[in-house]
Amino acid sequence: MIKATSLFYKNFCFAPILVSLTNCFLLSQSTSTFFVFALFPSKLATNVLIGFYLMMFQSKQFYFYYNLGLTKVTLLSLSCLFDLMVWAIMVILTIIFF
Numbered sequence: 807m808i809k810a811t812s813l814f815y816k817n818f819c820f821a822p823i824l825v826s827l828t829n830c831f832l833l834s835q836s837t838s839t840f841f842v843f844a845l846f847p848s849k850l851a852t853n854v855l856i857g858f859y860l861m862m863f864q865s866k867q868f869y870f871y872y873n874l875g876l877t878k879v880t881l882l883s884l885s886c887l888f889d890l891m892v893w894a895i896m897v898i899l900t901i902i903f904f
Contacts, residue, residue, distance in 0.1 A: 810874050811884045817867070818856055825852045826893045833897060834904035842897055849893050853886045 829845045860867075861878065871881050 807876065807884075810871055810876055811881065811888065814867075814871060814881055815885045815888060817864075818860065821856060822852060822889045823892070825849060826889075826896050829893070830896050830900040833900050839901050842901075845897075849890065853889060857882045857886070 825848070829849060833839075833841055833845060860882070868878050868881070872878075876884075
């Protein structure tokens with residue numbers, strides 16, 4: 807299940823990582839660490855928009871994952887959770903080092 811999710815995440819990882827890097831840059835330029843709470847909704851909105859994009863324009867790839875036993879909801883939830891974990895690690899490292 808983890809391999810299938812990582813394979814799915816590789817298809818669209820550029821946009822979420824770019825948003826995470828932008829959020830980390832904005833956080834490093836701010837004077838307060840509470841700015842994270844303002845950046846979190848933008849990260850969630852990006853994940854939702856990417857999910858809608860995948861469901862509308864690349865829906866045929868879900869058949870492959872469905873044959874592996876993963877539904878759309880499970881696959882999108884796991885990839886969103888993984889992306890939020892990556893974002894949290896990046897934000898924590900930004901707070902520590904900047």
